[in-house]
Amino acid sequence: MPPYAVQGVEGAREVRDYRPRVVAEVTVRGDRRAAVNTGFGLLAGYIFGGSDGGGKIAMTVPVEQQNQGHxxxxxxxxxxxxxxxxxxxxxxxxxxxxxxAPAARMVVEGFSGMPEGEDMAARAAGLKAWAEGRGLQVVGGPVYAFYDAPWTPAAARLNEVAWEVR
Structure with a gap:
């Protein structure tokens, strides 16, 4: 899990400072669900030996997803x-x-359940308004984060939506 320090909490929302970290990422085309599935498969292939020399890397959480448009x-x-x-x-x-990935200050909201598009978009909009209402300038996002295996019951899942702020 990426290391971070919590700078403030209000209900399910936190302001977090993330340290720099190294990421493996892939850009894929499709709707949100298809894209995360395709991207996960490509990245899992890499960490499970799809590299020069076949070295394996431990699985980490969360799986992050960010819309690039188009x-x-x-x-x-x-x-x-x-x-x-x-x-x-x-x-x-x-x-x-x-x-x-450089250090970043993020506002983050955690939620359980199945990550569905309309619900996530509404949560993202609400979190952005919350951040702006507290004088934070939103400079990137939203980023969606998924922590659990597909077979985890919806009520036990942890998902997050986040925005980078200044």
Whole structure:
């Protein structure tokens, strides 16, 4: 899980400061659900040995997804610090990009249930309005984060929506 420090809490909403981290990400086309499934499959293939040398990397949470517009979505995994320190293997699939995500302040709202498009869009809009109402400037997002396996019951799932703020 990406390391962060909580700077404030109000109900299910938090202001978090994330440290820089290395991510593996892929950009895919499609609706949100199809894109996250495709992106997850590509990234899972990489961490489970789809790299030069076949090195495996531990699975991390969450799976993040961010809309780029025009039917494009970025799906990303945070790379474990130990794997980064040891030297990440090069992905065989050229669509997968390894990069350093810079430090960021995020407003985040957690919720349970199945992540459905309309509900997530409404949560994102509400969180953005909440942040702006507290004088925070929204500079990026929303980012959706999914923590659980597909077979996890809806009531036990943890999902998040987040915006980068200044």
């Amino acid at each position: 039917g494009l979505w970025v799906v990303r995994f945070t790379m474990p610090a130990a794997a980064v320190a040891a030297g990440l293997p090069t992905p065989r699939d050229g669509r997968i990009v390894l990069r350093e």
